Amino acid sequence: MELAKSKKPFVLTIFGASGDLARLKIFPSLYSLMEQKKFPKDFFIVGFARTKKSDHEFQKEFEQSVIAARKGNVNKKLLTELVKHVKYVTGNYKSLGDFESYYEYRKNLTGTSDVTHIAYFSVPPNVFKSIIKNLGKTKESRNEDVRLVIEKPFGKDVASATELFHYVARYFDEEQVYLLDHYLGKSSVQSILPLRHANRFLNLIMKGPEVANIQITAFEDIGVADRVGYFDQVGTLRDMVQSHLLQVLALIAMSIPITEHAASLHREKYSILSALKFLKSRKNVVLGQYQSYRRTKYVPAGSKTETFAALRLFVDRESWYKVPIYLRTGKMLHEKHTYIVVELKKFAFQTHDEPPNRIIIELAPEEKISITLVNQHGKESHYQRVASSGTIACDGDDCLPEHGLLLLDVMRDNRINFLSFQEIIASWQLVDSIVRFKDKSAVPMHFYKDHGEGPDEHHELTKIDGFEWFDWH
Numbered sequence: 232m233e234l235a236k237s238k239k240p241f242v243l244t245i246f247g248a249s250g251d252l253a254r255l256k257i258f259p260s261l262y263s264l265m266e267q268k269k270f271p272k273d274f275f276i277v278g279f280a281r282t283k284k285s286d287h288e289f290q291k292e293f294e295q296s297v298i299a300a301r302k303g304n305v306n307k308k309l310l311t312e313l314v315k316h317v318k319y320v321t322g323n324y325k326s327l328g329d330f331e332s333y334y335e336y337r338k339n340l341t342g343t344s345d346v347t348h349i350a351y352f353s354v355p356p357n358v359f360k361s362i363i364k365n366l367g368k369t370k371e372s373r374n375e376d377v378r379l380v381i382e383k384p385f386g387k388d389v390a391s392a393t394e395l396f397h398y399v400a401r402y403f404d405e406e407q408v409y410l411l412d413h414y415l416g417k418s419s420v421q422s423i424l425p426l427r428h429a430n431r432f433l434n435l436i437m438k439g440p441e442v443a444n445i446q447i448t449a450f451e452d453i454g455v456a457d458r459v460g461y462f463d464q465v466g467t468l469r470d471m472v473q474s475h476l477l478q479v480l481a482l483i484a485m486s487i488p489i490t491e492h493a494a495s496l497h498r499e500k501y502s503i504l505s506a507l508k509f510l511k512s513r514k515n516v517v518l519g520q521y522q523s524y525r526r527t528k529y530v531p532a533g534s535k536t537e538t539f540a541a542l543r544l545f546v547d548r549e550s551w552y553k554v555p556i557y558l559r560t561g562k563m564l565h566e567k568h569t570y571i572v573v574e575l576k577k578f579a580f581q582t583h584d585e586p587p588n589r590i591i592i593e594l595a596p597e598e599k600i601s602i603t604l605v606n607q608h609g610k611e612s613h614y615q616r617v618a619s620s621g622t623i624a625c626d627g628d629d630c631l632p633e634h635g636l637l638l639l640d641v642m643r644d645n646r647i648n649f650l651s652f653q654e655i656i657a658s659w660q661l662v663d664s665i666v667r668f669k670d671k672s673a674v675p676m677h678f679y680k681d682h683g684e685g686p687d688e689h690h691e692l693t694k695i696d697g698f699e700w701f702d703w704h
Contacts, residue, residue: 238271239271239346239347239642240271240272240273240274240341240346240347241271241274241275241346241347241348241349241642242274242275242276242277242337242340242341242346242347242348242349243261243274243275243276243277243349243351243638244277244279244333244337244348244349244350244351245257245276245277245278245279245351245353246279246280246324246350246351246352246353246354246358246362247279247280247352247353247354247355248278248279248280248289248319248353249278249280249281249282250280250353250354251457252353252382253278253296253353254292254296255296255300256413256632256633256634257351257353257634257638258293258296258297258300259296259297259300259301259632260631260632260633260634260635260638261276261313261635261638262297262301262305262309262310262313263631263632263635264631264635264638264639265309265310265312265313266306266309267629267631267635269631269639269642273341273346274316275316275317275318275340275341276316276317276318277317277318277319277320277337277340278293278317278318278319278320279319279320279322279333280319280321280322281321281322281323281324282321283321284319284321285319286317286318286319288319289317289318289319290314290317290319293314293317294310294314297310298310318340320333320336324354324358324361324362324365325358325361325365326365327365327368327369329365330365330366330368330369331369333369334369345376346376347376347378347642348375348376348377348378349378349380349638349641349642350362350366350377350378350379350380351380351382351638352379352380352381352382353382356384356386359381359395360395360398363379363398363399363402363403364398364401364402366379366402367401367402367403368402370402373404377403377407378407378408378409378641378644379399379403379407379408379409380409380411380637380638380641381408381409381410381411382411382412382413383410383411383412383474384465384469384470384474385410385474385650385652385655386655386659387464387465387469388659388662388663388666389656389659389660389663392652392655392656392659393656395652396652396655396656405651405652406646408652409637409640409641409646409649410649410650410651410652410655411637411649411650412474412475412478412649412650413633413634413637414474414475414478414479414633415478415637415648415649415650416632416633416634416635416636416637416648417594417595417598417633418598418623418624418625418630418636419592419593419594419595419598419623419624420478420479420482420594421636421648422598422600422623423479423482423483423592424482424487424496426592426600426623427487428487433590434487436575436590437483437573437590438550439546439548439550439551439552439554440550441575441576442551442554442573442574442575442576443554443574443575443576443577443587443698444554444555444556444557444574444693444696444698445480445483445484445554445555445556445557445571445572445573445574446556446557446558446559446571446572446574446693446700446701447476447479447480447483447556447557447558447559447570447571447572448559448560448568448569448570448571448572448700448701449471449475449476449559449560449568449569450559450560450561450564450565450566450567450568450569450685451560451561451562451563451564451567452563452564452565452566452567452682453562453563453567454521454523454524454527454538454562454563454681455524455527455530455538455562459527459528459529459530460529462536463529463530463531463534463536464536465536466536466537466538466540467537467538467539467540467560467561467562468537468540468662468665468666468669469662469666471540471560472540472542472558472560472662473658473659473661473662474658475560476558476560477504477507477658477661478500478650478654478658479571479594480503480507480556480558481499481500481503481504481654482500483571483573484503484546484551484556485499485500485502485503486499486502487499491647493645493646493647493649496647497650497651497653497654500651500654501651501653501654501657502548503546503548504654504657504658504661505653505657505660506546506547506548506551507544507545507546507547507556507657507661508544508545508546508547508661509542509544509661509664509665509668510543510545511664511668511672513672513674513675514543514691514692514695515542515543515544515692515695516540516541516542516543516665516668516669516674517539517540517541517677517686517688517689517691517692518537518539518540518669518674518675518676518677518686519537519538519539519540519561519676519677519678519679519685519686519688519689520534520535520536520537520538520539520676520677520678520679521538521539521561521562521563521564521678521679521680521681521683522678522679522680522681523563523681524536524538524563535676537676538561538562538563539559539560539561539562539564539677539679539685539686539689540558540559540560540561541557541558541559541560541685541686541689541692542557542558542559542665542692543555543556543557543692543693543695543696544556544557544558544661555693555695555696555698557692557693557698557700559685559689559700561679561685563681563682564682564683564684564685565682565683565684566703567595567596568593568595568596568703569593569594569595570591570592570593570594570701571591571592571594572589572590572591572701573589573590573591573592574587574588574589574698574701575587575588575589575590585605585607586603586605587605588602588603588604588605589601589602589603589701590602591603591701592623597622597624598622598623598624598625599620599621599622599623599624600620600621600623601619601620602619602620604619636648637649
């Protein structure tokens with residue numbers, strides 16, 4: 232399906248334009264949007280940061296970031312044209328005066344205040360409030376078209392997420408806030424709901440009465456790298472489970488909304504997230520840390536931060552009664568692989584040896600859906616898996632990277648692929664309960680080999696219910 236271009240003129244302000252997120256993700260995504268002709272005739276991209284530099288210096292940085300990300304595969308004429316729209320402003324996030332000056336700068340830039348102002352928060356969470364307040368105080372009216380793009384983390388627990396929600400609400404309506412989880416910009420993740428919506432048989436069998444269990448695996452083959460400062464404060468439960476994995480689970484388990492409005496989708500996701508339950512037992516959580524983690528520069532000696540987590544959860548809804556959900560994610564593992572497995576129930580007459588039918592949605596490195604059937608040969612128990620699979624990857628000229636797809640959604644005022652504060656708070660309620668339990672009950676930390684398969688103990692989770700993790704090898 233072709234993605235419609237944005238038509239309304241806009242100014243995109245990238246707060247924190249000197250940071251890694253802007254350089255590695257946002258700038259290259261803007262080039263992709265230009266390449267796909269998604270911009271309106273009139274637009275400006277303004278970097279706003281504390282570092283002093285000229286327009287020309289910033290434009291060169293912008294160009295170099297795009298060339299590096301695309302490994303030199305750029306149209307130089309197109310990039311030169313894009314850079315003409317790029318500006319830079321030096322400002323302090325806490326200075327109302329700097330924001331008042333910037334407001335006038337934007338009006339002079341466009342010749343009017345009647346344009347969409349997209350404010351992208353490519354900054355640490357500790358300056359969110361300052362930017363929100365100063366943007367709110369410099370608006371000329373409540374109806375001004377300002378759209379805040381705030382990338383996770385959204386708080387560090389229920390209390391801080393709720394506080395952020397109330398703080399934003401002082402200055403902006405909820406419809407003006409785009410809470411961005413880059414997982415929801417993956418074309419494979421965006422395919423989950425359309426697959427269910429367009430294929431009746433999928434939706435009929437992906438229901439609680441037909442499902443034996445759901446498994447979500449997100450493995451990374453690298454360590455924390457240069458994210459140590461952030462990661463050691465939060466760990467895998469808060470970094471990966473609270474956002475990415477629970478969002479994917481909600482899309483798998485939710486009811487299909489009757490309408491295509493963002494509010495309907497958010498409501499259905501919330502109905503799952505708010506019903507998730509962690510049964511407080513050490514059998515239901517396995518935590519691990521890769522062996523070289525504590526030797527990583529800037530990691531505190533004796534750090535107890537988990538780099539691996541596996542969970543056994545349930546949805547407290549009649550439609551998913553007693554269907555176990557298994558989540559696992561970790562760093563420095565044997566492969567980079569993200570996939571969802573919906574394992575279907577067997578008939579009562581089937582033996583324990585017979586492999587189950589599975590629906591497997593692979594998100595990375597490949598993007599495809601597979602349905603595994605089983606065939607029996609001869610009288611002996613010799614079973615053959617028959618897999619039918621097809622790609623769910625974007626394969627046309629209209630493909631965009633994750634941040635590009637989400638930025639285009641912001642420009643078009645489409646909030647479907649963003650989060651609501653209600654979803655975030657429900658997710659934090661679950662993760663908070665797990666974190667409190669692990670701290671109070673002294674859940675053990677299992678050390679695992681670098682580039683290994685994670686702690687052996689996590690296989691005990693699925694055995695509780697008589698199942699096994701699905702692995703590709």
